[in-house]
Amino acid sequence: MTQVTVTVNGNQHIKDVSDNMLLVDFIREKLALTGTHVGCDTSQCGACVIHVNGKSLKSCTMLAVQADGCDITTIEGLAVGDKLHPMQQAFHDNHGLQCGFCTPGMIMSAIELIEGRPDISEQEIRQGLEGNLCRCTGYQNIVKSVQAAATHSQQN
Amino acid sequence: MYSLTYIKPDSIDKAASLLAESDEHKVVSGGMTLLPTLKQRLARVEKLIGLEDCGLNNIALNSGILTIGAMASHYDVSHSADINAKNPALVELASHIGDRQVRNRGTIGGSLANNDPSACYPAAVMALKGTILTTKREIEAEEFFVDLFETCLEEDEIIKSVSLLIPEAAAYEKFPNPASRYAMVGVFVAKFPSEIRVAVTGAGENGVYRCSEIEHALSNSFSADSLSDITLSAEGLMSDIHAEADYRAHLIVEMARRAVNKASSR
Incomplete structure (x- = not known):
C-alpha cells in the first residue's frame, strides 16, 4: 500500500492504495466517482478518459500511484452547479x-x-x-x- | 494485474541499481504497452520502477545533433519548435503515433526499448543515424534493433536519450492499420549530403531495416520517379491477417514515393 495525494475536481484526497490499482478503479471505487467508465480491458475504447495535469489520458492505463501529486478532472468536474460545460x-x-x-x-x-x-x-x-x-x-x-x-x- | 511494488527513484543511476537487483524488476516510462500487458497478466513484475522523476525529458539541439530525452512524450516531440524547425518529419511522425491519449503519455525511450515491429520511431532512428545513450554505453541504431521486440539492451540497462542527425530533407509516410494506428508499413526517408537513408518499419520479419534498393535508386536521383521501376521481393517480409508480404512489398515502394515527394516539397 502506498499513500497518494490527488486533487480531483478541485478536492484534495489522501488515500492508501495498492500499487497495482489502476487510476480508473481508484476514481470509481475509492472516490465513488462513477462517471468515468471502463468499457474494455485493453486500453482501446477511451470510455475512461480523464484529464491529468491538463492532458487527456486513459485512466485505465495509468496506476493510481503514478497520479500522486496530480491535478485530475473527471466528467463530474465539468459542470458548474446546474450549468453544463x-x-x-x-x-x-x-x-x-x-x-x-x-x-x-x-x-x-x-x-x-x-x-x-x-x-x-x-x-x-x-x-x-x-x-x-x-x-x-x-x-x-x-x-x-x-x-x-x-x-x-x-x-x- | 498481479501485485507489485511501484518505486519512483529520483535519479537514473538509482533506477539502474534497482533494475539490476532482480530479473523481476522492470522499468516503466509511459507504460502504453507495459501497463496493458500487466493488466492482461501477460507479464508479472515484482518491482515496477517509474522513471518520471529521473529528469530524462529534455530536448536539445547542439551542433547539428538533436538529442531527445528518453522520457520525452510523443506530445513533447510533436510540439517542439526546435524539432519542427530542424526536422519537421519527426514532428509529423510523433503526431500520428497511436491516439491522442497515447501521445500524451507514451515516450520515445519506451517505444525504442520495446522495439515493436510496427512502431514508428525505430524507422526514424535508423534513418537519422541515431545513437542511443544508455546507462552503460552509446549504441548505434543498426546495432540496437535486433529482432521483433528485441534490442541489444542488457537486462539492467536503461535508455537515457537518443541523438539524431539533422538531414537536409526527410519525411515519414505510413500506411496505418485503421484500428490500431500501428504502421502496416512505414517508411522514413532521410537525405544527407553524402548519402540517402531509407528505413522501413511494420514490414520486416525481423523488425525495422534499411532498404538498400530504394536507397540506391534515390542516390542516383532523389525523386519519386526514380522509384517507379522498383519491384521489391516479398521475401523476408511479414504476412498476417492485415496484409500479405507481397502487398507490404508494394506498400514500401509506395510509402517511399510519397515520402520523397513530401521531403522534396518542403
Whole structure:
C-alpha cells in the first residue's frame, strides 16, 4: 500500500492504495466517482478518459500511484452547479449520444481536442477522436456536437 | 494485474541499481504497452520502477545533433519548435503515433526499448543515424534493433536519450492499420549530403531495416520517379491477417514515393 495525494475536481484526497490499482478503479471505487467508465480491458475504447495535469489520458492505463501529486478532472468536474460545460451542452443539444456509455470519455477527449481550435474541421474531429470508440456507432452526432462546441467557443 | 511494488527513484543511476537487483524488476516510462500487458497478466513484475522523476525529458539541439530525452512524450516531440524547425518529419511522425491519449503519455525511450515491429520511431532512428545513450554505453541504431521486440539492451540497462542527425530533407509516410494506428508499413526517408537513408518499419520479419534498393535508386536521383521501376521481393517480409508480404512489398515502394515527394516539397 502506498499513500497518494490527488486533487480531483478541485478536492484534495489522501488515500492508501495498492500499487497495482489502476487510476480508473481508484476514481470509481475509492472516490465513488462513477462517471468515468471502463468499457474494455485493453486500453482501446477511451470510455475512461480523464484529464491529468491538463492532458487527456486513459485512466485505465495509468496506476493510481503514478497520479500522486496530480491535478485530475473527471466528467463530474465539468459542470458548474446546474450549468453544463459547453461541451456537455453541445452533446445535449445535438443528441451526441445513444446509449451514453462512451459519452464521458468522448467529452473529456473532445474538450482537449478543440482547445484553441474554434475552426477545427469535421475531418480533424473524426481523426482527433480516434482514441474513443462508440459501440452504438453514433459518430455522426458526436462529431456534430464537438463541432458545435468548437464554434460556440469562438463566439464566447 | 498481479501485485507489485511501484518505486519512483529520483535519479537514473538509482533506477539502474534497482533494475539490476532482480530479473523481476522492470522499468516503466509511459507504460502504453507495459501497463496493458500487466493488466492482461501477460507479464508479472515484482518491482515496477517509474522513471518520471529521473529528469530524462529534455530536448536539445547542439551542433547539428538533436538529442531527445528518453522520457520525452510523443506530445513533447510533436510540439517542439526546435524539432519542427530542424526536422519537421519527426514532428509529423510523433503526431500520428497511436491516439491522442497515447501521445500524451507514451515516450520515445519506451517505444525504442520495446522495439515493436510496427512502431514508428525505430524507422526514424535508423534513418537519422541515431545513437542511443544508455546507462552503460552509446549504441548505434543498426546495432540496437535486433529482432521483433528485441534490442541489444542488457537486462539492467536503461535508455537515457537518443541523438539524431539533422538531414537536409526527410519525411515519414505510413500506411496505418485503421484500428490500431500501428504502421502496416512505414517508411522514413532521410537525405544527407553524402548519402540517402531509407528505413522501413511494420514490414520486416525481423523488425525495422534499411532498404538498400530504394536507397540506391534515390542516390542516383532523389525523386519519386526514380522509384517507379522498383519491384521489391516479398521475401523476408511479414504476412498476417492485415496484409500479405507481397502487398507490404508494394506498400514500401509506395510509402517511399510519397515520402520523397513530401521531403522534396518542403
